[in-house]
Amino acid sequence: ETGVTQSPTHLIKTRGQQVTLRCSSQSGHNTVSWYQQALGQGPQFIFQYYREEENGRGNFPPRFSGLQFPNYSSELNVNALELDDSALYLCASSPGTNQETQYFGPGTRLLVL
């Protein structure tokens, strides 16, 4: 059984650019949640996808958007990057929408210059 994987591991972008981050969920998991973790902070919920539909969103602007595919993998897209978007972006998958059994991937570290 493979765990949650994310790509790329690291990324450097400049202000105003757009970025796409990818996540493959753990086998058998149909729900993916995305989190942003700034340095020295706990993860902050961005949104959740369940069976290809957005199923809850945190306090992030619309330039943060996502997709989930039929195989339950997911993308996070961020447009018009700002310096404050520099963070570790974490994907977590779970077998259903229950939050207590989420398993996290290693994250993508994004640096915006």
Add this chain to the structure above:
Amino acid sequence: QKEVEQDPGPLSVPEGAIVSLNCTYSNSAFQYFMWYRQYSRKGPELLMYTYSSGNKEDGRFTAQVDKSSKYISLFIRDSQPSDSATYLCAMSIPTGNTPLVFGKGTRLSVIA
């Protein structure tokens, strides 16, 4: 007041010590309580979760929830250098799409 408060540390202890990590929270609707361990430059790893009040033990780790005080704890017995990591508490309301709310994390160093 933030929903979940966690002392960021750092906390440094000698090998073999008992470690106590704590979080307080303000939202009485939280029913699920989780502890995650995060090594440097890695994603969080689920250690334990507890539903409502009470204790749960798993090897050297014990999680306690006191809902009357809105206070949760993680105890690590016989701490090892490999326990050196950031420990994050997280909690949620038991409906399908309410997200996990995390504390800031406590950085722990166990010195050999």
